[in-house]
Amino acid sequence: AAAAAAAAMLSLDFLDDVRRMNKRQLYYQVLNFGMIVSSALMIWKGLMVVTGSESPIVVVLSGSMEPAFHRGDLLFLTNRIEDPIRVGEIVVFRIEGREIPIVHRVLKIHEKQNGDIKFLTKGDNNAVDDRGLYKRGQYWLEKKDVVGRARGFVPYIGIVTILMNDYPKFKYAVLFLLGLFVLVHRE
């Protein structure tokens, strides 16, 4: 009920402001909004380049790495080719054909002279290694499956992403409120 009242108040303010704004100011606000979105995108792309990973920040989705990481923790990854994959490292990988990235620890590696490497992973909180998770007939992971290595993390913050995924209405509400705020806010 409180949220509805707040939203109602915001829409009334919004309407007043729009009436007061002339066309030029409206265009200006839209451009402002566009700039913020572009800057955010640039920062994200920049992160991708610096870390070498296609997904430099990921949210932990399962409890298979507890008690180190819990659902909702945010992980910061790098994926530099110069960093060799070694046991004990926490890797984020995707199984071919599957979208969801998995965060587990490297248990075994076998590396050839030329750098070709095959490795096995296991979640700290799982009793067995990940062979059961891999594709049918797949016994090892390779460099190409790796999204990145976990270098740092912050707890809890990623819960927002999980909530937005599980409750689409929440996602739309958040986006709507954000859009409203940016359009209405006068610099």
Added chain:
Amino acid sequence: RKNVEDFTGPRERSDLGFVTFDITADILNGKNSIFDWNVKQLFLYLSAEYSTKNNALNQVVLWDKIMLRGDNPRLSLKDMKSKYFFFDDGNGLKGNRNITLTLSWNVVPNAGILPLVTGSGHVSVPFPDTYETTKSY
């Protein structure tokens, strides 16, 4: 050490190693402890590193343990068997004179960087030239 079919992997015979070990560790507590205000846990693991004809570098985790802040910081483990099967990718354990065992740990903070530290000092173990035909343990 035996040459055994690894049922969890591709159906070929590979060398399976059996290692028993003792670990004594004393994680300092108090002022200079590794368990400072931002350390949530340590993930300790014992790994074996070696080279074979098939692969220039092999690393196998034999044992691991999670040590939470507040747990007993003294480790005194004797006659431990490896927690995970020490399978080689092939038959490279037989007669391998240089298997290096190292203890390492991952420091997990409450928030921040996740460093991987390798303990200084390591143990080298050689594997015999023949296979065991009877139970090793």
